[in-house]
Amino acid sequence: MAVQCGIVGLPNVGKSTLFNALTRAGAASANYPFCTIEPNTGVVDVPDSRLDDLAAIVNPQRVLPASQEFVDIAGLVRGASKGEGLGNAFLANIRETDAIVQVVRCFVDGDVTHVEGGVDPVRDLAIIDTELIIKDLDGAEKALERHRKIAKSGNKESQQLVAALEKVHGALDGGAWASTADLYKEDLALVKSFGFITLKPMLLVGNISEADIPDPMANPHYAALVAAAAQRGCPVIPICSKLEAEIQELAPEERPLFLEEAGLSEPGLNRLIQASFRLLNLQTYFTAGVKEVRAWTIPIGATAPQSAGVIHTDFEKGFIRAQVIGFEDFIAHKGEQGAKEMGRMRSEGKEYVVKDGDVMHFLFNV
Numbered sequence: 001m002a003v004q005c006g007i008v009g010l011p012n013v014g015k016s017t018l019f020n021a022l023t024r025a026g027a028a029s030a031n032y033p034f035c036t037i038e039p040n041t042g043v044v045d046v047p048d049s050r051l052d053d054l055a056a057i058v059n060p061q062r063v064l065p066a067s068q069e070f071v072d073i074a075g076l077v078r079g080a081s082k083g084e085g086l087g088n089a090f091l092a093n094i095r096e097t098d099a100i101v102q103v104v105r106c107f108v109d110g111d112v113t114h115v116e117g118g119v120d121p122v123r124d125l126a127i128i129d130t131e132l133i134i135k136d137l138d139g140a141e142k143a144l145e146r147h148r149k150i151a152k153s154g155n156k157e158s159q160q161l162v163a164a165l166e167k168v169h170g171a172l173d174g175g176a177w178a179s180t181a182d183l184y185k186e187d188l189a190l191v192k193s194f195g196f197i198t199l200k201p202m203l204l205v206g207n208i209s210e211a212d213i214p215d216p217m218a219n220p221h222y223a224a225l226v227a228a229a230a231q232r233g234c235p236v237i238p239i240c241s242k243l244e245a246e247i248q249e250l251a252p253e254e255r256p257l258f259l260e261e262a263g264l265s266e267p268g269l270n271r272l273i274q275a276s277f278r279l280l281n282l283q284t285y286f287t288a289g290v291k292e293v294r295a296w297t298i299p300i301g302a303t304a305p306q307s308a309g310v311i312h313t314d315f316e317k318g319f320i321r322a323q324v325i326g327f328e329d330f331i332a333h334k335g336e337q338g339a340k341e342m343g344r345m346r347s348e349g350k351e352y353v354v355k356d357g358d359v360m361h362f363l364f365n366v
């Protein structure tokens with residue numbers, strides 16, 4: 001289950017630079033087939049140092065991190081939703097994604113053109129908002145037109161769908177994101193297939209300059225973005241895309257020193273990937289065998305059978321029970337054998353809610 005994030009923003013704000021940094025980072029260490037699916041879609045590894053800790057104990061033949069997909073689209077300009085610029089065609093590409101990462105320019109550099117004439121993150125946010133809202137409004141209107149006809153014939157499901165679409169439409173028509181509409185779980189399920197962009201969770205990336213790294217809030221543009229993000233309850237992280245891309249061009253052994261000099265404890269990309277994980281309420285469990293140590297992505301709250309289903313649907317169908325060792329126990333007792341001897345291996349049933357970091361072994365019927 002590779003989670004997909006769509007990267008949006010005005011032209012020339014640093015989306016592709018960020019995307020390239022991300023995908024190069026992934027490609028360097030990834031052993032995934034189809035690493036680059038399309039020119040503008042890249043699969044990246046989810047950095048997780050716990051995998052190294054597990055591998056040091058288990059000594060597996062291979063280590064497989066969890067993965068995440070990023071989709072880079074052309075910049076959106078004013079009027080993109082009405083066909084201006086290239087962005088409109090590309091907006092369709094992000095309808096399928098699970099979350100939106102919006103890159104907002106906060107770096108000041110006279111050599112890099114700003115399509116709106118100057119750096120102003122709050123204005124830029126409003127422009128992108130408008131485009132996404134109009135695009136969704138258009139989609140909602142078309143869907144309503146179609147489904148109102150079917151609903152008239154007395155089709156119950158269509159009537160429910162129309163009611164849900166009307167809520168979405170109402171929010172969008174008032175200039176707000178569809179996610180602010182008062183939608184029940186059932187409504188969300190009904191409108192899911194329409195891929196409304198403004199129903200997706202969004203993470204803001206303030207693209208700062210290298211000089212801002214030690215103290216991003218000292219850049220008034222970034223501070224303004226943080227304030228705007230807080231107002232709408234949207235997470236925001238500072239990243240210098242340009243530097244991140246440069247880091248990924250270095251040999252892995254050269255990176256730590258470079259990071260230290262830049263004032264970073266780890267690549268900003270790690271924070272970005274981890275933040276998008278949190279945004280989507282995801283967590284990780286591990287399988288740790290001599291063949292492979294592997295990270296698996298599951299929603300927070302997933303039960304043991306649901307988690308097994310991420311490996312294979314048969315594991316979920318035929319689930320009997322799971323043997324579980326907490327990550328800390330696995331490390332402290334130097335692996336499965338040690339944890340077992342100390343009574344730290346638990347047998348859990350169908351109701352067990354998997355915890356972040358659990359090392360799992362599933363028993364199932366086929």
Ligand SMILES: Nc1ncnc2c1ncn2[C@@H]1O[C@H](COP(=O)(O)OP(=O)(O)OP(=O)(O)O)[C@@H](O)[C@H]1O
Nearest residue numbers: 011012013014015016017074075107208240241242
């Ligand atoms: N943090 C930064 N500091 C300084 N320059 C940057 C930074 N991030 C990106 N740039 C520069 O901004 C320019 C535009 O970057 P990029 O091509 O990534 O933008 P984009 O958003 O993908 O544009 P488009 O929408 O046209 O595809 C490049 O010259 C890049 O080097």
Ligand SMILES: [Mg+2]
Nearest residue numbers: 015016074075
């Ligand atoms: Mg680009």
